[in-house]
Amino acid sequence: MVFVRECVEQVRKTAEAACLKAERNPKDLRIVAISKGIDPGRIREVFNAGISDMGENYLQEFLLKKDLLKDLPIIWHFTGHVQTNKAEDIAGYFSFIHSLDSLKLAETFNEIAEKKKNKIPVLIQVKIGRETGYGFLVPELLNSIHQLKKMEGLELRGLMMMAPPVSNPDLARPYFKRTKELFLQLKPSFGNSFSEISMGMSSDFSAAIEEGATIIRIGKAIFGEKVPIKK
Helix, strand or coil, rough: CCHHHHHHHHHHHHHHHHHHHHHCHHHEEEEEECCCCHHHHHHHHHHHHHEEEEECCCCHHHHHHHHHCCCCCCCCEEEECCHHHHHHHHHCCEEEEEEEEEEEHHHHHHHHHHHHCCCEEEEEEEECCCCCCCEEEEHHHHHHHHHCCCCCEEEEEEEEEEECCCCHHHHHHHHHHHHHHHHHHHHHCCCCCEEEEEECCCHHHHHHHCCCCCCEEECCCHCCCHHHHHH
């Protein structure tokens, strides 16, 4: 039996210690509880323990949960890969999208935003080194700055990165450091709203905070092992 409130408190204490070590204000850090694969009842427990930001990876799974949790003012983050044919629904349901991973997707979101006459808050997903999966390679992103700046429907809020699995959190530090360096390199181009670095998960979030993360994405350290979702 996982005592969620105790898990949340331990994550908070560890995160605060990392902030203080880096001479940062813990209030400037946002903890997103990654709730993919988690039963709505346990999500409710985490909310009641003080975390209101939840991250989901799959639209269909999220739709199963949202009505059961509609009484809670949860801030929903989309943290998975966005399929183009689901982009409009994702933009409509989620307050924050962490995974803008290509120019094609940027163009799709920009068209959606222009049609709805709003802006879509997104983080640019980058690949720093030998990571697999989705995201802009650094040279590709640097070459895309001009095009991204022209997309007025996007509210570019910062960067998101997933470090490769490592046996020791310190081995992830070079990826976190390079992400922070890239963020500082890009910020003059994208302006004041470009203010977030989403990096660090259950196994390495202390190192990520010390290297500059403003958002950490925590699953297992908060929820424990997954419980099958009741449909």
